[in-house]
Amino acid sequence: MTENRSLQSIRGTRDLLPGETEAWDVVEGIIREVMGIYQYREIRTPLFEDTQLFTRGIGEHTDIVNKEMYTFEDQGGRSLTLRPEGTASVVRSWLQHRLGAQGTVNKLYYLGPMFRQEAPQKGRARQFHQFGAEVIGTDAPEADAEIILLVLAVLDALGLETWALHIGSLGCRECRPGYRDILVEFLAGVESLLCEECKERMKTNPLRILDCKNEGCRLATAKAPSHLDHLDEGCQIHFNAVQALLSDRGIPFTVDPRLVRGLDYYERTTFEVLSPDLGAQDAICGGGRYDGLAQMIGGSDRVPGVGFAAGIERIMLALEAAGVELDFEPICDVALVHIGEAARQRLFALCDILRRAGVACTIELFDRSVKAQMREANRREALLALIVGENELKDGMVTVKNLVDGEEEQVSFEDVVSVVLEKLEKMDDEAVDEEPQDWSEEDDGSEPEPGEAA
Ligand SMILES: [Zn+2]
Ligand SMILES: [Zn+2]
Structure with a gap:
């Protein structure tokens, strides 16, 4: 076995x-x-x-x-x-x-x-x-x-x-050969003080004896002639x-x-x-x-x-x-948040379209609550959340929530890619010092109505 x-x-x-x-x-x-x-x-x-x-x-x-x-x-x-x-x-x-x-x-x-x-x-x-x-x-x-x-x-x-x-x-x-001879002559006089390895180096590579970390060898060679003088x-x-x-x-x-x-x-x-x-x-x-x-x-x-x-x-x-902080941030621009199977399917396609447009997106692959999805968005420091529930699906709309200032608006599915690109560019220009905030606590988890979350 x-x-x-x-x-x-x-x-x-x-x-x-x-x-x-x-x-x-x-x-x-x-x-x-x-x-x-x-x-x-x-x-x-x-x-x-x-x-x-x-x-x-x-x-x-x-x-x-x-x-x-x-x-x-x-x-x-x-x-x-x-x-x-x-x-x-x-x-x-x-x-x-x-x-x-x-x-x-x-x-x-x-x-x-x-x-x-x-x-x-x-x-x-x-x-x-x-x-x-x-x-x-x-x-x-x-x-x-x-x-x-x-x-x-x-x-x-x-x-x-x-x-x-x-x-x-x-x-x-x-x-170097001339120096090597002078060094070997010096080393012969202290050979008994050298470690076993350095005794071996006497025959093969005497220069390296100067590099030995052994304390005894360092002391024995402290006064060794330097190649700088030769x-x-x-x-x-x-x-x-x-x-x-x-x-x-x-x-x-x-x-x-x-x-x-x-x-x-x-x-x-x-x-x-x-x-x-x-x-x-x-x-x-x-x-x-x-x-x-x-x-x-x-x-x-x-x-x-x-x-x-x-x-x-x-x-x-x-x-x-030295306490140097390396400046890197894993980028997530947009979190896609869904309520229900149909919305999830719709967002799955939108997610890939946005990614092809160069937008870093995360999408929920489980069916966790809106609250959990918003918490994930916050953990990733996403700038925008795109939220789709039953109401949005019915109206062909997406709720676009700015996770920095909390403002949100309804945008049609047709316009959402260009609106997202525009908003991200604007947020990038403003180079906001503000961090995205955690908006997940706003939702109590019951009867999620994302369009009314604010
Ligand atoms: Zn030379
Ligand atoms: Zn040694």
């Missing part, structure tokens, strides 16, 4: 319910608007890719690739992976479709779910959502600065005023230029000598935007330059690029913590 247990969403995933979806829509709408203003165009890549895209792009010895990827074999024995981040896919797509062929700089953005098998905790889900942007085709420091200004513009448009920007530079393929001339000039552009714009930032980021593809600029409102999970955005990534995933040449990714769940938490 199969067990008939009730099925639940997978741990670390979450349903977005009505009430939340509208808030997300507002946030996504603002993101898209700002992206448009900055002239970034949307790209949508598949949710799963060849596993190699990520092992080669993100790096074999990163936490993401080692511990967190959802990798599976499909029916044809191919190894596929649910995308754990967006940049590798965007660069793969850029190469595949030769988006750089016109010799122009490409500015792209994306928005959607990513997948990592992390320990679920507040603000960290296994299916989580990110938006991000990439400038591909230029190594100009203006691109790095613009990417940072872009994410700050999004946060500003969302109403998140409190943030901290940390920036750093990881050097490039020319100067940049070559080109990287130093580039980093100075990015800082100057941000300063010119009056953007406060902290130069963070330990900013490593958990992905291997970054070179030169790295940055994080932190939200003090979030406590321990405080990074809401991270990014940097990745001039070598295209080649790591099979491109024939190095392609300069810079981008960021920001977590929407984290931003939602930050907005909540």
